[in-house]
Amino acid sequence: MKKILFIFTGSLIALLAYAFSGNSTDKAPQVFCPPKDFVVNLNIPPEAYTDKNFDVSDDEELALLMFPPEYVAESIENYQPYLESTRTGRLRAPLHVNVRKSSHFNWHINPDHARALPHGPDLYTDTDEEEFGWRVSSFDGEQFHPWGRCSDDFNGSLSCFRDLKVGKLWLKYVVQAENIAYYPEIDAFLTEHVTAWRCDSKQ
Amino acid sequence: MTNSLAISPQERAYLAQEDLESFWYSRLQKKDPVARIGYAIWVKDVDDLKHAITTGDPVYWNQRGFAYWELMARSTVVNLAVGLQKGGFRGTVGETRQQIKRVGLRVADWHAQYVHNDYQDQIGQVPGLLSLKQMADYHHRAFQEFNIPPSYYGGTWFGSIPETIQFETYGHLYCHDCDSSEGYQGVRP
Incomplete structure (x- = not known):
């Protein structure tokens, strides 16, 4: 039984790899060529597709990347690769990055209601404190720029989904409260890697 | 969908x-598809799971009965125990249960x-x-936080079907209304 499932799973991974390659029927050129060691293959079980209770997936995502926490900490001084929590114990803090062709940004915060987030430099929200999630913008001294979303992490702190534009690509990564202060360094780290992994930069 | 899924x-x-x-029972009432396995794993009284399935919408339960969802829940728990061990975790049955609960909390956090x-x-x-992809995405995040290899998500609904020997070793971790490890001699890999 396991062998059959292994074959099914292998076929699925091959299909996903084909899909992520950009080599679809529209003959679109492949734009993003990350090293396979950093690419996460989602093992969605084949039988799951018989279940019609789930929503449809969009086709905007090019890849899901994972940078091990130790690797990130080597490059970013003060990045905390492990997080301690009384609720869930010690957690690793890798950088998972969704690489997409578009973002879901469709909002701007109201400057009149903006208040600073305590965890990060120059980050502001206009969402009520009691809400589960808050839309967050950065402030460059003159105007606000959409930054991402943060929400309660059920442990007295927060975690954030950061949306970052690199060239024509949109990156979405999660950063926990302990590392939010270093988001400019994380942005630079990801920009450097993703730019180097453009297919045309390898030719 | 009659209820808001927010x-x-x-x-x-x-x-x-x-x-x-x-948490998962509340999501079940909203027909959140992930709640089926979530509730099956964390429900304390197995009769409550039976009742939810037999009185629920067969389409929502994907035309599967109690035996199927109970097996999926049991498989998931065994899979998590093996995955934790592959990731370096070592502990008694009580500690393993606690660690599985922590993984369950993080999965639920990410789901929310x-x-x-x-x-x-x-x-x-x-x-x-x-979507299935979003669900797989956040399970990978939660698994990585505990150093569970990504391959432990996939194969069946939430993990490759464990070997018989793994069921024998870890099957007792899935039990309803049991939070005592009295008399247990420890997990021996």
């Missing part, structure tokens, strides 16, 4: 209280955050309803 204040409270059974973002950003066709 994460309610009550569901947030359940997560803060680490009450996974109530993904549902919230999906709802706010109107992703897909139904706001708050996740």
Whole structure:
């Protein structure tokens, strides 16, 4: 039984790899060529597709990347690769990055209601404190720029989904409260890697 | 879908209280598809699971009965135990149960955050309803936090079907209303 499932799973991974390659029927050129060691293959079980209770997936995502926490900490001084929590114990803090062709940004915060987030430099929200999630913008001294979303992490702190534009690509990564202060360094780290992994930069 | 799939204040409270059974039961009432396995794993009284399935919408339960969902829940727990061990975790049965609960909390945390973002950003066709890919995505995040290899998600619904020997070793970790490890001699890999 396991062998059959292994074959099914292998076929699925091959299909996903084909899909992520950009080599679809529209003959679109492949734009993003990350090293396979950093690419996460989602093992969605084949039988799951018989279940019609789930929503449809969009086709905007090019890849899901994972940078091990130790690797990130080597490059970013003060990045905390492990997080301690009384609720869930010690957690690793890798950088998972969704690489997409578009973002879901469709909002701007109201400057009149903006208040600073305590965890990060120059980050502001206009969402009520009691809400589960808050839309967050950065402030460059003159105007606000959409930054991402943060929400309660059920442990007295927060975690954030950061949306970052690199060239024509949109990156979405999660950063926990302990590392939010270093988001400019994380942005630079990801920009450097993703730019180097453009297919045309390898030719 | 008659109910909003948004994460309610009550569901947030359940997560803060680490009450996974109530969280997933609340999601079950909203026909959140992930709640079927979530509730099957964390329900304390197995009769409650039977009742939910036999009185529920067969389409929502994917035309599968109690035996199927109970096996999926049992497989998931065994799979998690093996995955934790592969990731370096060592512990008694009580410690392993506690660690599985922590993984379950993180999976539920991520689920809530993904549902919230999906709802706010109107992703897909139904706001708050996740796709298979979104579900796989956040399970990978939660597994990575505990160093569980990514391969432990996939194969069946939530993990490759464990070997018979693994069922024998870890099968007792899945039990309803049991939080005592009295008399247990420890997990021997």
